[in-house]
Amino acid sequence: MNARTELPTGTDLLAEIDRLRRERNAVILGHYYQKPEIQDLADFVGDSLDLSRKAAATDADVIAFCGVRFMAETAKILSPDKTVILPDMDAGCSLEDSCPPEQFAAFRAQHPDHIALTYINCSTEVKALSDIIVTSSSAEKILSQLPADQKVIFGPDRNLGGYLMRKTGRDMLLWPGVCIVHEAFSETELLKLKAQHPGAPVAAHPECPAIILDHADYVGSTSGILDYAKAMAGDTLIVATEPHIIHQMEKAVPEKTFIGAPGADGNCNCNICPYMALNTLEKLYVALRDLSPRIEIEEGLRQRAKVSLDRMLAMASGTVGLGDLGPLRAN
Ligand code: 13P
Ligand code: SF4
Secondary structure (H helix, E strand, O other), X not given: OOOOOOOOOOOOHHHHHHHHHHHOOEEEEEEOOOOHHHHHHOOEEEOHHHHHHHHHHOOOOEEEEEOOHHHHHHHXXXXXXXXXXXXXXXXXXXXXXXXXXXXXXXXXXXXXXXXXXXEOOOOHHHHHOOOEEEOOOOHHHHHOXXXXXXXXXXXXXXXXXXXXXXXXXXXXEEOOEOOHHHHOXXXXXXXXXXXXXXXXXXXXXXXXXXXHXXXXXXXXXXXXXXXXXXXXOOOEEEEEOOHHHHHHHHHHOOOOEEEEOOEOOOOHHHHOOOOHHHOOHHXXXXXXXXXXXXXXXXXXXXXXXXXXXXXXXXXXXXXOOHHHHOOOOOO
């Protein structure tokens, strides 16, 4: 249940959040899809892998997670002794919704010779049913460490899975989930925009369907897209991911122009993630004040989910081989 957000008139939210952050020994983690005012006050802004690493390593007592619920749950799985708060507990994800744990368990049972490589955008229950978690920035590296003959189920994002299959030439069984935000880009409108900005490259997130990725000059995670924006030679970039990341681009390279790729109506507003948008400064203030809404996970479930997340952290860092990580479910 979400905390009440009525505040005394005249509350200086930024000052109050700063005061509470110090009093609580809290770290504020923010995803690139958060509103600019939240990105600007966060102690750390990053992609899903960066944020998982920060959550695992922090010495703060409280993690205020400005992102969506599966991200805050990941922080709690990795740092069970910390208090993890999420400004709005309704901040879910269409990919998580597309993959109910019972259906995923039944799918796994139908394919006992497959391991489950699972995108981090899923519930804690699905993480507990998986062998290895990946993020968009670590998926290819982790996949390359699996034996070539190992059969793999990839879920819940069929677009990221399809992209990995095309990129690596590897076959996988795909769960049919999608991100509603990245599904909303329109190829017709993108081609019109490209015609208006000849020579401007397109950077796209792999959650986009293939019909959009086919027009991309660069495909990568949010932090990958940000790095591309900084390094590219040209002065204009078309950005096919949730448009709040443009805030970081404009801060990093203000002399360049960034244009959000359009949806079917030619208006990129339909690509704002409705779940990420639920978090506000007011709700963050209340969450820090009340230490609620708070993430709680049953301990047995947490430990099962941690196995697949720990494998991700080890394999993404490249310091640990698959053989050192214990038997996978299908072996
Ligand atoms: P990354 O930031 O890891 O690229 O993930 C994007 C996303 O979908 C977050 O929900
Ligand atoms: Fe989920 Fe898509 Fe929103 Fe990311 S952008 S949280 S994948 S709905």
